[in-house]
Amino acid sequence: MALTIEIDHAKTRARAAAAVGRPVVPQSVKGPIRRIKWGVLLLTLSIYYVTPFIRWHRGPNAPDQAVLLDFANGRLYAFFVEIWPQDLYLLTGLMVLSASILVLANALAGRLWCGFACPQTVWTDLFLLVERLIEGDRRQRLKNIGAPLTPKRTAQIAAKHAAWLLISFATGGTLIFYFTDAPGLLRSFASGDVSFNALTWIVVFAATTYGLAGFARDQVCTFMCPWPRLQGAIWDPEAYTVNYRDYRGEQRMSAKKAAAVRFEGKPAGDCVDCGQCVTVCPIGIDIREGPNFACINCGLCVDACDGVMKKLGRPRGLIDYESWNNIERARRSERPVNRLVRPKTIGLTAACVAMAAAIAIGLETKATATLSVQHDRDPVAVRLSDGSLRNAYTLKLLNKSAGSHIYSLTVSGFDAKLVIVGGRSESSILVGPETSATLRVTLTANADGQGEVVFTAQDETGAALSVMDRFLDR
Numbered sequence: 001m002a003l004t005i006e007i008d009h010a011k012t013r014a015r016a017a018a019a020v021g022r023p024v025v026p027q028s029v030k031g032p033i034r035r036i037k038w039g040v041l042l043l044t045l046s047i048y049y050v051t052p053f054i055r056w057h058r059g060p061n062a063p064d065q066a067v068l069l070d071f072a073n074g075r076l077y078a079f080f081v082e083i084w085p086q087d088l089y090l091l092t093g094l095m096v097l098s099a100s101i102l103v104l105a106n107a108l109a110g111r112l113w114c115g116f117a118c119p120q121t122v123w124t125d126l127f128l129l130v131e132r133l134i135e136g137d138r139r140q141r142l143k144n145i146g147a148p149l150t151p152k153r154t155a156q157i158a159a160k161h162a163a164w165l166l167i168s169f170a171t172g173g174t175l176i177f178y179f180t181d182a183p184g185l186l187r188s189f190a191s192g193d194v195s196f197n198a199l200t201w202i203v204v205f206a207a208t209t210y211g212l213a214g215f216a217r218d219q220v221c222t223f224m225c226p227w228p229r230l231q232g233a234i235w236d237p238e239a240y241t242v243n244y245r246d247y248r249g250e251q252r253m254s255a256k257k258a259a260a261v262r263f264e265g266k267p268a269g270d271c272v273d274c275g276q277c278v279t280v281c282p283i284g285i286d287i288r289e290g291p292n293f294a295c296i297n298c299g300l301c302v303d304a305c306d307g308v309m310k311k312l313g314r315p316r317g318l319i320d321y322e323s324w325n326n327i328e329r330a331r332r333s334e335r336p337v338n339r340l341v342r343p344k345t346i347g348l349t350a351a352c353v354a355m356a357a358a359i360a361i362g363l364e365t366k367a368t369a370t371l372s373v374q375h376d377r378d379p380v381a382v383r384l385s386d387g388s389l390r391n392a393y394t395l396k397l398l399n400k401s402a403g404s405h406i407y408s409l410t411v412s413g414f415d416a417k418l419v420i421v422g423g424r425s426e427s428s429i430l431v432g433p434e435t436s437a438t439l440r441v442t443l444t445a446n447a448d449g450q451g452e453v454v455f456t457a458q459d460e461t462g463a464a465l466s467v468m469d470r471f472l473d474r
């Protein structure tokens with residue numbers, strides 16, 4: 001069988017289905033992988049719905065929500081981590097780390113994230129479960145397509161969409177809990193006092209969930225998500241992706257004929273062409289055609305085929321998590337080789353560990369205060385009537401901690417007198433929690449000349465912030 005690594009057969013199937021006005025209607029399946037998928041669905045949905053209500057004490061002047069995207073004040077909170085706009089490099093690092101972990105996971109087991117934990121997969125699975133409970137399994141749902149609207153059918157459609165909308169609004173409502181104080185907003189919901197802004201976002205997020213999980217489904221994984229395109233660049237024949245052991249399955253024939261052929265002492269393929277692997281596939285793929293970039297590696301076809309093999313008394317694993325290279329080795333009657341640990345996966349793991357360590361160090365040593373200095377540009381220097389030279393600067397002290405601090409400001413490196421503009425007699429500055437203070441300061445030198453100056457702001461604990469600038473004479 002030729003290697004067909006492309007997404008065209010999914011496209012063809014999707015087009016063919018669309019041509020008869022029929023979406024992919026996956027059948028339910030039982031098996032160990034399906035059970036793992038239910039477990040992941042339960043876990044991920046629980047995390048999503050519960051997280052905004054977890055409290056995390058950060059002190060008297062900070063919000064106590066464990067995960068909060070406080071865009072109004074430019075803060076991101078995630079348990080002990082607090083990100084300010086100045087710390088966005090850490091967020092960028094986290095995104096690069098997540099992408100690297102996905103690439104590593106892909107080198108080990110293909111689109112595992114897509115098949116098990118991607119929100120599109122999780123919510124589509126949930127919507128399909130609702131659809132199945134109300135309308136029945138695949139056979140009944142296929143019969144329903146184009147069938148006349150009876151009272152029973154109308155009630156089914158209404159019930160299904162009502163349940164979908166309920167889930168969608170719960171999803172949309174929960175999402176905005178991440179952007180504001182969740183218990184407070186929940187109380188507002190209870191009292192009917194919800195802002196138009198909040199309602200608008202709930203409707204937008206609910207409509208997105210309803211559309212993507214209820215209707216777009218496999219189309220998102222195949223055509224909207226960039227991953228299938230990326231898969232072409234990062235597809236790894238040593239990764240344990242879902243593959244069909246064609247050397248064992250072909251030639252396909254009925255179970256009865258296969259038994260007769262084997263009785264004659266001739267080889268017969270294990271595949272009985274029952275199509276179960278295709279009917280359970282949420283993407284509508286026939287994995288027997290070869291590796292497919294649109295395959296989300298969910299393993300439901302593995303469960304389906306294992307069920308068929310069990311009934312036929314044949315060994316499991318005709319479709320299995322197996323590397324493409326092992327399929328080819330087996331065709332050549334060679335033993336399978338486990339190459340999960342290889343230079344690529346070792347390198348990617350090392351890169352991920354190094355990035356995680358760098359981010360952890362960055363978080364641990366993250367400054368809780370910053371000092372910035374801006375030299376006046378026009379004029380750069382002013383000659384005073386007594387012949388001395390004066391430069392002016394704007395200093396910004398940002399206190400990112402939850403407590404107030406008193407900073408004393410000094411200047412070194414150049415012989416000039418520091419004065420804080422605005423009548424302050426001393427160089428101590430009180431900066432409240434999570435606020436900044438902007439100061440105008442001047443440096444006056446009696447002699448002409450220029451050189452480097454170092455501004456230092458030291459708080460009452462002795463922690464010092466220093467910024468270098470220049471004193472200029474023209």
Ligand code: SF4
Nearest residue numbers: 271272274275277305
């Ligand atoms: S489920 Fe197994 S036996 Fe049935 S068509 Fe698919 S590969 Fe063949």
Ligand code: SF4
Nearest residue numbers: 281295296298299301
């Ligand atoms: S071919 Fe199998 S593993 Fe791939 S998406 Fe379909 S059911 Fe899931």
